[in-house]
Amino acid sequence: MINNFKILQVCVFAISLLNIGISHGQSVQAPPADHISASIPSTMPAIFPAPVSMEIGKGNFKMGTSVTLIYSGTVDQGTRSLVSKVLADAGVKSIKQAKKLPKAIDGNYILIGTHVAPNVLDGLKKITSTLDTNASGYTLASKLIDKGSVVTLTAKDANGLYYAVQTFRQLANRPIFPEIVVNDHPALPIRGTIEGFYGKPWSMEERERHLNFLSTIKANTFIYSPKDDPYARDRWREPYPQETLKSLEKLAGIAATNHINFVYAISPGPTVCFADSNDLRTLLSKFAALRAVGIHSFYVALDDIEYTKWNCELDSLTFGPSGAEAAAMAQAHLLNAVQANMKAVDPTASPLIMVPTEYYDAKESPYKAALRKHLDSTIVVQWTGTDVVPPAISISDARAATKAFGRKTFLWDNYPVNDFYQSRGRLLLAPYTRREAGLSGELSGIVSNPMNQEMASRIAVTGLVAFAWNDKGYDAEPTWRFAARELAGWDKQATEALLTFFDTQRLAPIFGSHPWQAQAPKLKSILDNVQDVIANGDTENRKQVLAELSKTAASFVGAPAVIRNGKVDKAFLAEAKPWLDAMYLWGKALESTVAGLQAANEADVKAGQYFEQAAKFSKEAAAIQSIPGATRFDGPVMIADGVLDQFINKAPKLIVF
Structure with missing residues (x-):
């Protein structure tokens, strides 16, 4: 508990310090060693995650x-x-x-x-x-x-x-x-990421960098669960090659140094025989090999599998005809045996984690009822919210999940993951929001499922971990800006350029047609105001607003170069390359559009040439493709789509002379 705070008034002396040294973090020039008079006002620092x-x-x-x-x-x-x-x-x-x-x-x-x-x-x-x-x-x-x-x-x-x-x-x-x-102190005991996406997995080097990043934001969990690791899914029965084991050992060591729990996840569901003692021994043998290299936390993923048929006749004989209820009983049978073994061989290890086949929504079902009844109460259950990619998560949603699974659930938040069709051509860089303050009282933890792009994922992950640390004190926009500053190396110009870029990537899609965050809200507000003044102002009003829009367009065009020439990590520049290329061209299209509107406002016949030029730039920008193979679905990159492109298309008809 926290006791009441008492501030002691003190006298302040000026001193000179000796010459003495050692380093992490924000790149700000350190000042000389003189004390400062108390006459200089003190300002409340911004710390992230926000302290209690x-x-x-x-x-x-x-x-x-x-x-x-x-x-x-x-x-x-x-x-x-x-x-x-x-x-x-x-x-x-x-x-x-x-x-x-x-x-x-x-x-x-x-x-x-x-x-x-x-x-x-x-x-x-x-x-x-x-x-x-x-x-x-x-x-x-x-x-x-x-x-x-x-x-x-x-x-x-x-x-x-x-x-x-x-x-x-x-x-x-x-x-x-x-x-x-x-x-x-943290509101939730588990905070971090799960590398649980489909498509190109992170490299070992990217995982190392991610673990070091997680430590800076007070995360404490990294779950290794790449869907395309063959030894964790399709070939789960096979032991890891020694080289891979050494890499995993190195990751576990880095995690331990950074006070992060490295959790290994295996996905045997597509082929496992739940009642087969040989499969149980194989699973335990796999965990034992990993335990020998310093990994002590384990996870069994049973998501994205069928439960309408068995993988072996023995399961049919043991649990009866296939179906949702029988599948839950079979899964509990295997997982309980794994948990019992873990407690016996490593009593201080954290409990086994599992993700169920029905991992989304909190509706009562035969599967959830059977899992609730038969699964060891100490096993941690993951849940993705009200949908696979939920538009929001409330306290009442979490309470419903607790009732359905018979324990507080561990939230697998599918943001900013971009491995589904609706996210093709996108980096998901919106603030982490629409999770209700107070969720910490109803969950056992939260992890983010990030993008295939590790560096770009840090924007949302910073927000998620800050929310998990102090959900009641969490403020999305300042945390989003903090993440931009960190990525920019605390360079002011690069930070503003990144925020301009992030605004073009704020759309947060779901599996349906209605995103849970709108695209480019800052740019849309500017463009909406321009259209309002054009519709309702006079010539001079239009001239003024178009002059301001010209400055916006210049900043938009210049942002990619500022980002590339500053202190932004080269890994991010590589991940974002096609988006930055497209942003520059869309910016040129906006510049030409503004020039066309300015000419039209002066009844200048050159307006048409400018609009033609804008259309040319737009076509070039729209043709730029995402990096082949970087994500599960390739496609043309999106830059403020539905906002900037619509304004450029509409502009030639706004002022006619």
């Missing part, structure tokens, strides 16, 4: 080039490495070590340890009386004391301490570090 509680004091200080670290023995190597990286990125050149705070504080001191570390708690008492004692929670507190400053990071457990350092990372890369007390 955050209060600032009046003072500020600069991290400077020298700090003294006070570690307790409870700090693991992954957290220590992260601290070193954070400090290096913040510009610290020299780091000293001490066992406890001196009586007189004469420099920047950072204390790090769990609640069993008395030296850290003694330092915390100099700043605040509050302490977050939740699982994976932490308290970060800082204050100017004497001629220096003290920053304390403490938590109940190792995971919480790691998250404290991730918050410290964001604060340390600000120009000034505020006096602050942060008490924080």
Whole structure:
């Protein structure tokens, strides 16, 4: 629980710090080591995910080039490495070590340890009386004391301490570090991604980068479940080649360092014989081989399979005629045996996870009733919401799922996955939204099913994890902007260019014909206003609004180059290449359209030439195709479709002379 916060008023002294060093995160130039007067106003920092509680004091200080670290023995190597990286990125050149705070504080001191570390708690008492004692929670507190400053990071457990350092990372890369007390903990115990899409799987290198990314946003789960890994689905009975096992071992090690649970998922459903003891032994043998390389969490996927027929005669003899109810009984039989084995050989491992054949909606059915009755109550069940790709998820939806499956479900959110036909030609870059605050009370966790494009998926994943961390404090648009800043390397111009690009990719399709997020809302608002002024204004009004639209078109045309020439990761540039190419051409089409409207507004006969030029650019843009094989369905890339193309087509008829 979090105690009441008390701010202590302090005097602020100006000091000079020694020359001292170590790095992660936002690329902001570190300031010199002078303390700053309390007369400079303090501003509330923006931390993502949003903390549960955050209060600032009046003072500020600069991290400077020298700090003294006070570690307790409870700090693991992954957290220590992260601290070193954070400090290096913040510009610290020299780091000293001490066992406890001196009586007189004469420099920047950072204390790090769990609640069993008395030296850290003694330092915390100099700043605040509050302490977050939740699982994976932490308290970060800082204050100017004497001629220096003290920053304390403490938590109940190792995971919480790691998250404290991730918050410290964001604060340390600000120009000034505020006096602050942060008490924080996750709303949901499971947060992250499931690589569960069809089509081209991520490479091992992409998975490594994704694990490192997940750590920065306080995610704690990565589920390895690529549909096109033959050894996890079609050839699940075969052991992995040693080379692949070594790669999986490396991933598991990176995940552990980043305090992320690496979960291995297998999909035996298309061929498994549920009653066959040989198949059970094969499954357990597969898990044992993976356990030997450091993977301790497992998952059995039974989605996208038939339950109207058995794969073997033994199942018919054991469970009766095929059908939904018999399938659930058979699945429970196998999964219960796997869970029992896991508890016996690895008692500290997290429970088995499964995704059922009826993984969407929460309607009562013979399958769900049988699964609810026969499945071990400790096994975690995944659910995708009210549909495979739901337009929204409410608290009442989750409660219905709890009733249907007999336990709180683990949400598999199919966003921003783009492996279905309606998503062809799209990157899905909208803010993560339309999930109701309070869902954390009705779910056991949330993971995102991302796109085949790992870097591009980070925009939505950042939002999903922020929601899972603090759903009641989650704000979609600021989190979306934060994700853009992170991708842009905190370059302001590149961030704005990315947001312009993201606006062209905001449409969020479902399996039906009505998307759950509309396309290009910012651009549509601008173009709608232009049409309104053309329809209702005079010549001068039209001239003014078209001049503004000309600036918008210039920014649109220039955005791809700004994105490519800035600090944006090259992997994203490669993933987004055809979309950026098409955006440039659509921008040229918009520029020509504006020129045509401006000419028409002046009764200039050149208007027709401009409109013809716009049509030419539009045709070239519309012909650009997505990268062959990058996604399950190829097709022409979409840029603000239904908004920009319609305006360009309509423009020649808006002003006639």
